[in-house]
Amino acid sequence: MSDPMQEIRASFFVECEELLEALQDGLQAMDEGSADDETINVVFRAVHSIKGGAGAFGLDTLVGFTHAFETVLDGVRAGSLGTSPDVLALFFRSGDILSDLVRAARDETEVNAAEMDAALAKLDALSGGDGGSADVGEPTFEPMAIAIDLPDIGDETPVLSTDPEDASPDEDDSAMDLAGDDAPGPIRYVIDFAPEAAFYTNGGEPLSLMRQLGSIGEITVTCDDSALTDLAAARASAGLLKWRASLVTDVEIGQVRDVFEFAEGVATLDIVEGIGGDDADEANRAVDPVEVTGPEAPETEPARMEAPPAVGPASPPETAPPEPTAQMSPKTSDPASNNQLQSGPKPTVRVDLDRIDRLVNLVGELVINQAMLSQSVASAGVSTHSEVAAGLDEFLQLTRDIQDSVMMIRAQPVKSLFQRMARIVRESSATLGKSVRFRTEGETTEIDKTVLERLADPLTHMIRNAVDHGLESHDQRRAAGKGIEGTVTLSASHKAGRVNIVVADDGGGINRPKVQSIAEDKGLIPAGQTLSASEIDNLLFLPGFSTATEVSNLSGRGVGMDVVKSAISALGGRISIASEPGVGTTFTISLPLTLAVLDGMVVRVGNEMLVVPLSTISETLALGTDDIRPVGADTSVVHVRGSFVPLFDLGTMLGYSAPRDSFAGAISLLIAREDGSRAALIVDAIEDQRQVVIKGLEDSYGRVPGVAAATILGDGQIALILDPNDLLTHSNPGAVPSAARLRASA
Numbered sequence: 001m002s003d004p005m006q007e008i009r010a011s012f013f014v015e016c017e018e019l020l021e022a023l024q025d026g027l028q029a030m031d032e033g034s035a036d037d038e039t040i041n042v043v044f045r046a047v048h049s050i051k052g053g054a055g056a057f058g059l060d061t062l063v064g065f066t067h068a069f070e071t072v073l074d075g076v077r078a079g080s081l082g083t084s085p086d087v088l089a090l091f092f093r094s095g096d097i098l099s100d101l102v103r104a105a106r107d108e109t110e111v112n113a114a115e116m117d118a119a120l121a122k123l124d125a126l127s128g129g130d131g132g133s134a135d136v137g138e139p140t141f142e143p144m145a146i147a148i149d150l151p152d153i154g155d156e157t158p159v160l161s162t163d164p165e166d167a168s169p170d171e172d173d174s175a176m177d178l179a180g181d182d183a184p185g186p187i188r189y190v191i192d193f194a195p196e197a198a199f200y201t202n203g204g205e206p207l208s209l210m211r212q213l214g215s216i217g218e219i220t221v222t223c224d225d226s227a228l229t230d231l232a233a234a235r236a237s238a239g240l241l242k243w244r245a246s247l248v249t250d251v252e253i254g255q256v257r258d259v260f261e262f263a264e265g266v267a268t269l270d271i272v273e274g275i276g277g278d279d280a281d282e283a284n285r286a287v288d289p290v291e292v293t294g295p296e297a298p299e300t301e302p303a304r305m306e307a308p309p310a311v312g313p314a315s316p317p318e319t320a321p322p323e324p325t326a327q328m329s330p331k332t333s334d335p336a337s338n339n340q341l342q343s344g345p346k347p348t349v350r351v352d353l354d355r356i357d358r359l360v361n362l363v364g365e366l367v368i369n370q371a372m373l374s375q376s377v378a379s380a381g382v383s384t385h386s387e388v389a390a391g392l393d394e395f396l397q398l399t400r401d402i403q404d405s406v407m408m409i410r411a412q413p414v415k416s417l418f419q420r421m422a423r424i425v426r427e428s429s430a431t432l433g434k435s436v437r438f439r440t441e442g443e444t445t446e447i448d449k450t451v452l453e454r455l456a457d458p459l460t461h462m463i464r465n466a467v468d469h470g471l472e473s474h475d476q477r478r479a480a481g482k483g484i485e486g487t488v489t490l491s492a493s494h495k496a497g498r499v500n501i502v503v504a505d506d507g508g509g510i511n512r513p514k515v516q517s518i519a520e521d522k523g524l525i526p527a528g529q530t531l532s533a534s535e536i537d538n539l540l541f542l543p544g545f546s547t548a549t550e551v552s553n554l555s556g557r558g559v560g561m562d563v564v565k566s567a568i569s570a571l572g573g574r575i576s577i578a579s580e581p582g583v584g585t586t587f588t589i590s591l592p593l594t595l596a597v598l599d600g601m602v603v604r605v606g607n608e609m610l611v612v613p614l615s616t617i618s619e620t621l622a623l624g625t626d627d628i629r630p631v632g633a634d635t636s637v638v639h640v641r642g643s644f645v646p647l648f649d650l651g652t653m654l655g656y657s658a659p660r661d662s663f664a665g666a667i668s669l670l671i672a673r674e675d676g677s678r679a680a681l682i683v684d685a686i687e688d689q690r691q692v693v694i695k696g697l698e699d700s701y702g703r704v705p706g707v708a709a710a711t712i713l714g715d716g717q718i719a720l721i722l723d724p725n726d727l728l729t730h731s732n733p734g735a736v737p738s739a740a741r742l743r744a745s746a
Helices: 004-031 037-056 060-078 085-107 113-126 169-177 197-201 206-214 253-258 278-283 335-342 353-379 387-410 415-432 449-470 474-479 512-521 533-541 561-570 650-654 724-729 739-745
Strands: 145-148 159-163 187-195 218-224 242-249 267-273 290-293 326-328 411-413 435-441 446-448 485-495 498-505 574-580 584-592 597-605 608-613 617-622 628-631 635-640 643-649 667-672 678-683 685-693 707-712 718-722
Touching: 004 037, 004 085, 004 415, 037 060, 037 085, 037 206, 060 085, 060 113, 085 113, 085 415, 187 206, 187 253, 206 218, 206 242, 253 267, 353 387, 353 685, 387 411, 387 446, 411 415, 411 449, 415 435, 415 449, 415 485, 446 449, 449 485, 449 498, 449 561, 449 584, 512 533, 533 561, 533 574, 561 574, 597 650, 597 678, 597 718, 635 678, 643 650, 650 678, 667 724, 678 724, 685 707
Parallel strands: 435 485, 608 718, 643 678
Antiparallel strands: 145 159, 145 290, 159 218, 187 242, 187 267, 218 242, 267 326, 411 446, 485 498, 498 584, 574 584, 597 608, 597 685, 617 667, 628 635, 635 643, 667 678, 707 718
């Protein structure tokens, strides 16, 4: 049986990821000049919300850092601190450290204490020493004394009283006196707080909220347990306590309300400003409290404050002040409020990825069984106009819709991955002393979650490579007539049923003579070869190749682009390079949308059935004698609308059939390659076009060049799924005519 608190804790960390994403978005907008009030508030609320949740789980290190960060952000909100480039750089760095702290708390690992302490010191300096100490294990607000009394049922109302100076019951009225009519500055707020059952279920804790109130002023708190008539019979799912706090502070009501942000929708909250006199004093009267010094003393553990959770909102106190200025309640009859709720974010459900994977596998089996059923009906000779055939067509469409819907569940925007790359750019540019502007495009492009996770490492290599090798130093950029700030652009888009990820820089481009010389010196290629620009660029993907002259934290160890290419190939993707000297370099990654299914063309070669991904086929051709031109002894090309395309006999390449005497009358698939070139694959017959379920082979057989995966056809036969681009890349180089030979043959 699962632990409810562990589920709540896991939910908190999922919410933290969303808040961190919002934080990065806000900081990026501020960095681009959109430092308006709403953007600043988004950033502040993200940090504040993480702090509130962390406090409920006793994550002191996380609470301490967020408190320091929040204090500085509050100065920006108040207008006392500007958003200079140095300040924004610190905010970005603090956001990175906050991400590390969240993940460390989730995974129960350690973080770099030196980096955290350095950031805390800078935050503390910006806040004038009020932002918290580097000793983040200490409380995140001024020490205060807490007095708690839980008398027997029937005694007077138990009290939690807090005072930064003294918790003595004899001085409880001192805080109230400060807010008298003659006091020029402080404001007195009376706060009535009635949590519901959902508040406790979500990990809420009244003590944590009252501590936060104590950090912004002088507070006296009364707990009303009048509804708690029988402690032994009380149910843990029923909330029977409500709280009244009298707060004397200099802050505005909005900041007081922010303390209860996590309770919105799961509690009733009334905040009244300016209440004083005997009524307020009576409402906060202490009853023989037991004094406890310090908020971390044993008596102040959450269990001391946690009453059995509420089923519904507690009734308002008999002395409830009129006309509350702030109210949070899940139930409202205000039409405007209802409209606001309806226009808010769509409700979501968090589901374990294992359950989705199981659903994907089951849908895959459904697709295979549907294909088998279709083939059985066709083999039985059932008329295509019969009711059985019509029902089968509807079943086919329904299966396709279910499969598409399941795939959409697994799809996620690349935004979170792009934000991680922004951090890589910041860290790399700081290490190298380069000024870099990071731009992103297509952040809403969706891709399968598995592909997204496995893309992080190769993309990190590429981003570091762009900053380290792609962009020039400040002096070199000045000499080239460029600004000292370089630009790295990361974009994503859908194209032909695949996802294209592009990493581009505006650096000096690839120094091709240097690349070829290094490859020759390292013995990676024979010396003195004449290579095209594309062939030289692809030398970067050779194992052990590196242009770095020194080993650093970023490069020079001979592990880099070859690892990238291997990782991309393992995902069923391809990578290509385009570079112009003095202008920059662009790397393009082409990936499948999902690793579960694909649309394919089923072809027959010899006695074997093969599947060619439909996204790689631009058209099919029936070859005529006049269309084919021989080039050399073993190579032929086909004339297609004014250009020549090399011909490859798929059966001969795979060893399924002997070489043909003539290509006339043969059927070919025109393959569009990533570099813009084309090739024609000759097959014996085209059998079908269908959606197939991908079954991986690498775990059992390793990587096979030209073979992406396998699938099960409708008759139960296993068919290989080809990767035509990879197959052509690993084909005999002599069989691919050069551009010069093609021009000569024309």
